[in-house]
Amino acid sequence: MAYTVESRLEGMGHAFCSIPNLGGGSGGMFMQGKHDRQDAETGILYGFVSRAVPVLFPACPRMFRGQRWLNIGLRSAHIVGVAGISGGFLFGLEEMRWMSFWYITLATGVVLSLLYVWSSAAWLFQLKGLVIVIKLLLLGVAVALPAWRAGLFMLIILISGLIAHAPGRVRGYGLVSGNRKE
Secondary structure (H helix, E strand, O other): OOOOHHHHHHHHOOOOOOOOOOOOOOOHHHOOOOOOOOOHHHHHHHHHHHHHHHHHOOOOOOOOOOHHHHHHHHHHHHHHHHHHHHHHHHHOOOHHHOHHHHHHHHHHHHHHHHHHHHHOHHHHHEHHHHHHHHHHHHHHHHHHOHHHHHHHHHHHHHHHHHHHOOOHHHHOOEOOOOOOOO
């Protein structure tokens, strides 16, 4: 039997919740054909993928009671952390004066990212997930090249503000599928 994300969604009756078919075409890598299991590696890989897709990409994003407030609290703490590290990035303060804010920023950023991926790994293939990766890369360059630190930090803040206040259809734009999500 062929397995596609779409057939799973249709069978569950979730017309309002959809995720991109990352396999492309009419099922792509999620299709099981007569030649798919000719060797053990392909069979093992297919078995893993067919079990992992519903877990990583649920038909509707997973939610739990209080998730919205946890998200708001983590974002607020993240902003406090970013404000604190600005002293080091913009004004050259010694590390011991802003390092605790660095840890707050990293911890809240990691927890927020894990929460988004837990809800649905589709987040990684949307513009909002890609922006996080870009910001991390820019942050790495800022740490490696202290002369560029202030400019890159301001660019990261600018990117953050733009994506945070962009319409949902922009933030949720599917990079693989081209779908716009609200």
